[in-house]
Amino acid sequence: xxxxxxxxxxxxxxxxxxxxxxxxxxxxxxxxxxxxxxxxxxxxxxxxxxxxxxxxxxxxxxxxxxxxxxxxxxxxxxxxxxxxxxxxxxxxxxxxxxxxxxxxxxxxxxxxxxxxxxxxxxxxxxxxxxxxxxxxxxxxxxxxxxxxxxxxxxxxxxxxxxxxxxxxxxx
Numbered sequence: 001x002x003x004x005x006x007x008x009x010x011x012x013x014x015x016x017x018x019x020x021x022x023x024x025x026x027x028x029x030x031x032x033x034x035x036x037x038x039x040x041x042x043x044x045x046x047x048x049x050x051x052x053x054x055x056x057x058x059x060x061x062x063x064x065x066x067x068x069x070x071x072x073x074x075x076x077x078x079x080x081x082x083x084x085x086x087x088x089x090x091x092x093x094x095x096x097x098x099x100x101x102x103x104x105x106x107x108x109x110x111x112x113x114x115x116x117x118x119x120x121x122x123x124x125x126x127x128x129x130x131x132x133x134x135x136x137x138x139x140x141x142x143x144x145x146x147x148x149x150x151x152x153x154x155x156x157x158x159x160x161x162x163x164x165x166x167x168x169x170x171x
């Protein structure tokens with residue numbers, strides 16, 4: 001005796017259900033990509049900033065924040081392009097994390113000009129745990145979306161003074 005199972009419903013060959021229709025979560029995006037969002041304007045700005053600073057002779061930086069309610073990652077309200085590390089340090093808050101995208105031209109010991117494009121992950125030790133978790137969860141997504149070459153962790157604005165040495169090394 002041959003037993004054959006009959007499906008309750010068969011889908012036409014031209015139609016297949018989505019994961020959501022089957023009651024399963026969509027896993028094509030990382031959990032970070034589902035939790036945090038970037039507006040199209042922000043994505044365009046990230047790309048334009050990356051491409052526009054690659055051959056710059058002067059340092060350039062922008063600061064990004066995460067909206068606590070919507071979890072949207074966006075440029076800070078001032079939309080300033082910083083030209084010095086001191087300007088960045090002056091605008092970093094004492095108790096709240098930030099992502100800083102930095103293009104910093106420097107001359108290597110070989111005499112060659114290098115313009116590293118990095119993300120500074122500013123996480124002050126005085127930040128509350130809720131903000132720490134919010135920014136920690138978005139760190140890799142921000143890194144990948146902004147297409148930086150390296151992430152440098154900072155705990156205070158004073159750490160910016162050591163940045164040229166860190167950028168010159170490959171640590």
